Amino acid sequence: MSLPESFQFTKEFEVGSFQVHPNGNIRMACLADLLQEIAWRHADSADFGRNLLETKQMWVLSRLEIKVEKFPKWGDRLQLFTGGRGAEKLFAFREFMVWDQDQQVVARAMSSWLLLHTETKRIQKPELVLPSELFDPRNAPAWQPEKLAVGGELSAQEEIQVRQSDLDLYHHVNNTSYIRWVENFLAEVSFFPKQISINYLSECLSGDQVILSLFEKDAEKFIEGKVGDKSVFVARVR
Template sequence: MNTKKGTSLNEDEKIYRLSFEIHTYEVDFRGRAHLQALLCFLQEAAARQATHLGFGYDHLVKKGLVWLLSRYHLKINRYPWLGEKIEILTWPSGDQGVFALRDFEVRDQRGATILVATSSWVLWDVKAKQPKLVEILKHSNVVREKRALGDNFEPLPTLEKIDYQQEFKVMMKHLDLNRHVNNTVYIQWAIESIPPEILLRGLFLSFRPHSLPN
């Protein structure tokens, strides 16, 4: 469905739902889903709804535009287990200057919320190498103002101390359709940098200039 100006959607229609089952290749040694796998699910749900609403990759790339993830804030109540079925709920939740906001909720089969997240995205002009205002949201009725996780995305504090550090080499397999390292890869690298006994329950991310091979 391409949502046109004047089209009225109720609150439920503004939410996109997508179900997944946790596979063997998506879990860690504990049998819990990798955080990277969960974020891939979120990314897939977001991409599908964007396409459904008429501002997905195929629509925008013809105009020289792409979506770039800028910031992420996640809160994890629990990680789903191998074989468990989960449902992703996502919706456009507004705009903040040049940033488009998108929220997520992950539920288990009982309907309990196991993860919530909010994110901000930039509509990027590839040729001009600068962001464009998200007029897409201003002139449509797809925005659901309810937030899964309240965050105005204030600048993160300057890092004064490094507790864990590790270097990674960018490889071709890390690149996505935008020819940059995919956001989920950065998150996996961050997890690889901390001891395995640490199980993350929350995450704040701010993406800086993109990375390329070599």
């Protein structure tokens, strides 16, 4: 089957009641859950997913940018598309597109990934495991998630503790848990973003105390998460 815009993998989902805000719109973190799920399904289908654990390798999401045109609602049927978008230096890029049941684009996302050795945590070249027909190392996308720097005035702070439900298969905080923290933090000031860019800077573990800080600059808001003096993520929302 030919997929639009040179995407390489697709999967359908339906928005459940447990995935939406009280207003019926899907939560940004739950949309990110779907992106993560289709990324793993695609990687597993082409033998560069969970099988890498056999050679002590794993993918780590480094940066993610999500742009929502229209929030899907409870009961909406979605078709997600994903595909490799080349590599540059140590980053491998993956793009996503989300259709509603009328085949209208409701969201797009771009992500950059690092390949790590599970024991040494050393970064490895992605072309060692990626099929070149999916991730051409000679091509990198024009749209790449940005490296973020916090700016603006500090306007709010909150301290949270990493719980068991925040963790992934590697016992680190799941990348979508950070987005859920950001959503909950911003909801307290009645702000619901349509765009989020996030840089994952360092691992978080069960029991860590994370200080979330909100900085405001013009129409942008930045959220930084720190454990002690260590910055673990930075996000920008619009």
